[in-house]
Amino acid sequence: MSPQKKTTVKMKKVFDRPKSMTKKPYHYCPGCHHGVIHRMLAEQIDAYGLKGKTIGVASVGCSVLLYDYFDTDVVEAPHGRAPAVATGAKRAQPENFVFTYQGDGDLAAIGTAEIIHAANRGEKITVIFVNNAVFGMTGGQMAPTTLVGQVTTTSPQGRQVATAGPPIRVAEMLATLDGAAYVARVAVNNIKNYKVAEKALKRAIDFQLDGVGFAFVEFLSSCPTNWKMTPQEANARVANEMIAQFPLGVYKDILAAA
């Protein structure tokens, strides 16, 4: 038997934690898209070199704890008020990158006034809107974006249009405002959609850094826990039901239109 040969293999690091993320493991449920969207944003904060000049605005919902994961300055906003808090922060720190990260309960229900007026004033902020068609943190109640017929803890018979109205399409609504500069809806349920989403997010960051104006990206997300589904089933719902109700695409891009 020949003695074992010592070999060294030079390994190249191809995947790492973004520098603008802490080492804290996510508290998010398996299959939830928050983790994917957090990471996508953190990668871009790294890529643009914004870690030292970011002010994040956390909102009330599952993602309120984003300051546990983002190694940047963060201020926590009351429920729905993140666009107003971001307005104050950005006006006071125009050189910094200011983003809000809001769920559909936060942005599309209690915070409708704040998001509409921040968009219409053309605040130079980047809004990440995560639409999973449900109030996640409070245990799965009906949201303004809940699908017709969708069973939640406050729509046990399924959402009824006659009493609860139809789901609100926020991206389309904001795109009607002359003050909004960039509005897109994306999904991260597969690689193809993920790549498109990443492009949209970059554009929404560019719009702020270049001083163009208000930028908004709606991410369709799954919520396996509150949808009472496996992550695979939840992803299928995003692909089949969510995208049908909330079509993907760029709804406004004032630079592309010009």
Added chain:
Amino acid sequence: MAKRVLVKGNEAICMGALAAGCKFYFGYPITPQNDIPEYMSAHMPEVGGTFIQAESEVASINMLLGAAATGARAMTSSSSPGISLKQEGISYLCGSEVPGVVVNMSRSGPGLGGIHPSQGDYFQSTRGGGHGDYRVLVLAPSTAQENYDLTMLAFDLADKYRNPVMILGDALIGNIKEPVELKPYRRKIKPKDWALTGAHRRPRRIVKSLFLADGELTDHNWRLYKKYQRMAKETRFENYRADDAKLVLVAFGSVGRILKTSVDMLREKGLAVGLLRPITVYPFPHQAVQEAAERTGHLMVVELNTGQMVEDVRLAVEGRAPVDFYGRPPGSIPTPNELAKEVAKVWRKRGLQ
């Protein structure tokens, strides 16, 4: 000598704010404080500051939260119903220890009420007003000059305690026009080592009021409590002819101002009355009120409501002396003569000579 100008009380607030380095104002129209957003919209741009007419009172207090979280001096103003809407934000400012100045040129309620002067917001102002166990420093000016001076002080106290400070006036205090000496602001504003400015070459900072870990919120509340206890040293009040008085009146703001004339009228008739006028209604001048009660044996409280501050006076006196009360619900402003008659009634009832 500092420049003297003839301005409305609301304008004096703005001048004090700008002198103290306030660069951010967020507001919403509501009577009787509209001079404030109007003045700020005209003059904020002159100092390179930001004026935003927000979509709501709720949005304006949260814009203040965002601007002040970056260390900037920021102010919002409103009147009673609008202040009710701001209470959520005020609670968050306290919970996340963000300074800011909130002006309440209060009107009358409940509900839409009216635009008369009223002191019906005393409880709301001094008891926190929103959810949770917290306190706000509350300054109660009674002249346009005090509006100017106390607004400058409000910014300093807000920074010192990392807590919102409220200025509690009313339609009378906001709209009366009188001379104001524009004393220059000379204090140095200290840098804020907690402010969000981007984590460049320093660890990141978080401004928040959510504390979920075991025991964290308990500790946070005790820490806030100790801070509110420390605020006691900011207690301010005016002693108007009270040292040798046999009957001491307690009143704040607009009524305090009117009562001074009543005191003078009664003194001329030989009635030894005096006035203690709290300038801070939180912290409340408990000690001064207690001492006056011990010295004279009884007190009289006058308010433009049906009885709110009188509870603080009775708490201070702790049953050691009777406390008479005359309250005037909103609808009209009492004249010095009317109040003098009410005081004289108490004087006779108590058998004073």
